[in-house]
Amino acid sequence: MSDRPDMSPSGTINRMPVTPEPVRYAVTRLTLPIQPVRNFQPLYEAAVPMYPHADVAALVSRQAPWSEMIEFIDAAAPNGFLIYFRNDVQPVMSLAGDNADCISYLMGNHTIAERMFRHDPRAMLYAPLHTVIWEDADGSAWFTVDQPSTQFGSLGIPEVAKVGVELDRKLATLLEVLEVSVPDVLIA
Numbered sequence: 001m002s003d004r005p006d007m008s009p010s011g012t013i014n015r016m017p018v019t020p021e022p023v024r025y026a027v028t029r030l031t032l033p034i035q036p037v038r039n040f041q042p043l044y045e046a047a048v049p050m051y052p053h054a055d056v057a058a059l060v061s062r063q064a065p066w067s068e069m070i071e072f073i074d075a076a077a078p079n080g081f082l083i084y085f086r087n088d089v090q091p092v093m094s095l096a097g098d099n100a101d102c103i104s105y106l107m108g109n110h111t112i113a114e115r116m117f118r119h120d121p122r123a124m125l126y127a128p129l130h131t132v133i134w135e136d137a138d139g140s141a142w143f144t145v146d147q148p149s150t151q152f153g154s155l156g157i158p159e160v161a162k163v164g165v166e167l168d169r170k171l172a173t174l175l176e177v178l179e180v181s182v183p184d185v186l187i188a
Contacts (some may be wrong), residue, residue: 005080013034013175014077014129021141023154025150025153025154025156026150027146027147027150027151028053028146028147028150028185029035029144029145029146029147030144030145030146030147030173030183030185030186031142031143031144032142032143032144032180032181032183033140033141033142033180033181034113034133034142034143034178034180035141036101036135036141037101037102037103037133037135037141038101040133040141040143040178041103041133042132043178044105044133044178045083045086045178047079047174047178048077048079048081048082048083048105048107048174049076049077049078049082050083050086051082051083051084052072052076052082055072055076056069056072056073056121059072069111070111073109073110073111077109079127079170079173079174079177080109080112080170080174081107081108081109081170081174081175082107082108082109083105083107084107084108084128085105085106085108085128086103086104086105087103087104087105088103089102089103089104090102090103100134100135100136100137101134101135101141102132102133102134102135103132103133103134104130104131104132104135105130105131105133106128106129106131106134107128107130107131108128108129108132109125109128109130110127112127112163112166112167112170113127113128115159115163116152116159116160116163116164119157119159119160119180120155120160122155122162122166123152123155125151126146126148126151126152127152129145129146129148129171130145130146131143131144131145132144142177143175145171147168147171147185148163148164148165148167148171149161149165149167149168150164150166152164152167166184168186168187169186169187170185172186172187
């Protein structure tokens with residue numbers, strides 16, 4: 001095992017253990033009932049707005065201070081999350097004869113992700129979060145996401161794990177806004 005230095009934005013160097021050995025860990029997947037996919041989609045996309053790419057690119061271009069980025073994203077993401085990517089899967093899958101409706105997303109907040117990145121860039125394996133709104137064979141609709149704390153906690157870094165728990169709480173708040181049942185594991 002070797003150590004590789006990681007430079008944080010504050011200029012401090014963190015030591016991050018790196019090993020080529022496989023790591024097994026458990027993830028808690030949450031699948032929650034929702035209203036029909038195409039009814040839930042506009043509610044979800046209103047609560048989690050699209051990532052403001054041009055505005056963020058402008059901040060990067062002029063090398064704005066990080067505090068300005070945080071202030072901007074806090075205003076742009078009223079429920080703490082932005083949609084970085086949306087994939088309406090159904091039209092493509094219907095070509096193969098599959099009828100289930102499904103839209104997948106990458107949902108996150110890069111100002112929160114940075115608080116993990118500074119300790120271990122591998123946190124970007126799980127940030128942004130993958131979410132899916134989908135329909136089963138019976139026509140019931142579901143929202144599925146992996147519990148953030150179980151993903152980020154797998155890195156074994158207390159500072160990263162702490163942010164993962166914070167993301168659990170933010171996800172719970174988002175679910176409340178969307179009037180979706182909040183699993184106890186998100187608020188325990």
